[in-house]
Amino acid sequence: MEPSRQHFLVRFGTFEFSLQSGEVRRAGVRIRVQQQPLKLLEVLLEHPGELVTREELRSRVWPTESFGDADQAVNIAIAKLRSALGDSAENPRYIETLPRRGYRFIADVSFVDGDGRRRTPELASTDASAESEIGYQHNGNGVAVLPISEPSPQLQSAELSVPPRTRRPPTSRVLIALAAALSLTMLAVLFFLSRYHKPAVIRSLAVLPLENLSGDAAQNYFSDGMTDELITDLAQISALRVISRTSTMGYKGSHKSLPQIARELNVDAVVEGSVVRAGDHIRITAQLIDASTDKHIWSQSYESELRDTLALQDRVARAIAEQIQISLTPREKVELTSATVVNPQAYESYLKGRYFWSKRTAEGLEAALHYFNQAIAEDPNDARAYSGLADTYALLGDWQYAVMTPKEAYPKAKAAAFKAVNLDNTLGEAHNSLAFVLDGFDWNFDSSGKQFQQAIELNPGYATAHHWFAWHLALLGQYDQAIAEMNKARSLDPLSLIINSDLAELLVLSHSYDKAIEQSHKTIDLDPNFAMAHNQLGQAYLQKHMSDQAIEELQKAVELSGGSPTCIANLARAYSLSGKRNEAIKLLNDLKGSSTARYSYASEIAAIYVSLGNVDEAMNWLEKGYLERFNPGVLIRPAFDPIRSEPRFQHLVQRVGLPG
Structure with a gap:
């Protein structure tokens, strides 16, 4: 037996x-x-x-x-x-x-x-x-x-x-042996071909989230941070399109095949790997894979102390550039060989700050504020920590989060951004942080434009720089260039909901309503629960006088956003323009009732008054918003198209510094 x-x-x-x-x-x-x-x-x-x-x-x-x-x-x-x-x-x-x-x-x-x-x-x-x-x-x-x-x-x-x-008959054994020999020969040929397979020209790639192999889920911030660092290094190579973290992080824990991921991100190659950390010692394993064939092109492991982690990331980026045989400019070669030694404690705090900042929630931003300040306390000369601090204050004062008023947040954001630039003038993210504040709070459009261009020159693969620069161009009325810049941002971060949604809004501003509707539907396909996609779709329908469709979408936007004042104002406009004046007035009174000394929702209330035909009240509330230092982008919204010829409105636009 x-x-x-x-x-x-x-x-x-x-x-x-x-x-x-x-x-x-x-x-x-x-x-x-x-x-x-x-x-x-x-x-x-x-x-x-x-x-x-x-x-x-x-x-x-x-x-x-x-x-x-x-x-x-x-x-x-x-x-x-x-x-x-x-x-x-x-x-x-x-x-x-x-x-x-x-x-x-x-x-x-x-x-x-x-x-x-x-x-x-x-x-x-x-x-x-x-x-x-x-x-x-x-x-x-x-x-x-x-x-x-x-x-x-x-x-x-x-x-x-x-x-x-x-036992099988001899003839059977001979046939099996021959078949086995043939199979081995074929395998040898396939191995040879795969070993010396030359991939197609690689001009775009995605860095998938590096796997945390430390056996400690609390170290996820570190592996995510290493992913960000590698993306940032590779994004400096102007001849290479590198997908931003927002899009690649969506594949964390995904079981999709690499060719499928590559198709969805429209890239030629994929970088994947792992991070192991033991105390202040780290090891990164990375491999480059040809997306079309799912074949390995290159793989390598690197080890260093935490203090030398920037140099380690540069080594990985240089190795990838060599493997795909892409040309580096003299400046890019210098950037990938001039990493400085970091303070381990400060660097760890910085990574935690970026980890929470990337969550883009009010709670995450407050945690990020804590960690960036901690990083600065541990290393007062850390330019990257100041840049992170500037970005955090900028978002804390933004209408989407409203944790701080613009008057509280933006001066702190500006001071942190200036400090970052002074500490490291080659840090593209710092110039972008400064440009954002100069645009949205100082209304210094000449200086902000120069800062945006410098940020993009230093880091051409930084999607956020192209994203925010697109809005700068829109403020100046340069809609064709703004849309082109937003499309660049989308090519670098194709799954970013806010970039896709903002592209639709730019199309509304340029009066390309059908294209805006099409783009909004694409964004909704990415995430049906993203409120701003429904908001932009509702605005496009409203501009096409499709009131019923506009109301339906804007009701969804209000519900999904948890009562965003901007979405409420657009819904009130839709009610007013469709003859449902009482509903519009109710929403207007709700907004006025929820206004406080910190947040008056002045521009949203002004927009509703315009739709109700009350120009004087609309201008009164716009003047209130001006004193509160509203984002100048509110003045280019389609809600104010009916009063653009009004002398008071034109004078307000001139005082802000926008073209008439």
Whole structure:
């Protein structure tokens, strides 16, 4: 009677794994492995040489856990299993990581029955009643298979013995041997072709979120920060289009194939990898993949102390540039070789600040404010921390978050931006931060334009710079150029909801209403619950006198935004222009009632008065907004088109400094 699967020992390298007792031994000595990593090892050994997806591991080992918890458990269990086996993710002998897909057991694997005989795959799985039958593959590489007992030297040289009942006629064996030889030849050819495969010209790429392999979910901010740093470095290369973090972070934890991701982001290549941090020591593994063929072009691991992390990121970026054979300008070469040593504590605080800032919530911005200030306290000469602080204050004073009034927030944002520029005049993000404040608060459009251009020159791949510069051009009435600049921002950050939505708004401002409707629908396809996409669609319908459709979309915008004053004002305008005056007046009174000394919603209230035909009240509220230092962009909104010829309105536009 043939032994069941459970009565075999599996051997790989110098290890033995008993399927019956669940023990792992190395050279006869038992190795302590925790239960979950042990179960994970068993699943991997069921399919040696094959991809085992993360989903399969989750369902087999953690079937009752939630997705996020089980996903993290896989990372931790793999790390523990590698530690027990003395394996390495960077130079694996046993477990190979296939990023974003799963793992593969790459060592030679075979097993032995109780008589010390090597077994073929089918004989190793003779227990047909087993609930999960192991389908081991024998790879013919002469691996020894051991019985369930204490290891024996004699078993090291045990020969493969196939019982007579499994022997095939000689002709069959010859045919199988020929087929095997042919298969090996084809595999060799395919390997050669893949090894020396020359990818198409690469002019665009996406850096997918680097995987946190530290076994600590609290370190996610660090792996995300490393992803941002690599994107920032690569984005400085003017000949290369690099997708921004907003779009790539959406693929964190995604199980989409790399070719599919590349198609969605419209890129030629993808960079993926991992980060391991132990104290102040970090290791980054990165690989470059040809998106069209899903073939590896290059991979490398880098190690350094945290203080040298900027130089480490530059090394990775330079290596990628060399692999895709892209030309660097003299300035770009200098930028990628002139990284400074950082204060580890300050740098860690900076990464935490950017992590929370990127959440774009009021709570996240307040946390970011804390960490950027902490970074500055730890290193008063950290220009990047001042730039982050400027961006945080700018958003805290923006109407979307309204945590601070513009008068409170923007002077602090301006001071921080100036400090960043003075500390490092080559930091494109700092110039962009300064330009934003000069535009929106100082109304110094000449200076802000120069700062935007300098920001883009220093960092041509920075989507936010193109995004905010587009609005600067719109303020000056240069709508064609503004739309072109917004399209550049979208090409760098194709999944950014706010960029896609703002493109639709620019199309409304340029009177391209049909295009605005089309663009708004594209944004809604990305996220049906994004309020501003419905707001822009409602405005476009309103300009086309499609009142019913406008009201429907603007009602959605108000609901999804949680009562945004801008969305409420547009809905009130739609009611008024469709003859529902009472509904409009009710919303007007609601806004006036919710006004405070800090936030009067002056420009929104003025817009509703325009729709009601009360020009005097509209101008009174606009004057109030002027004193509160409203964003000058309110004056180019279509809501004020009916009063553009009014002398008081024209005089207000002149005082702000916008073209008449």
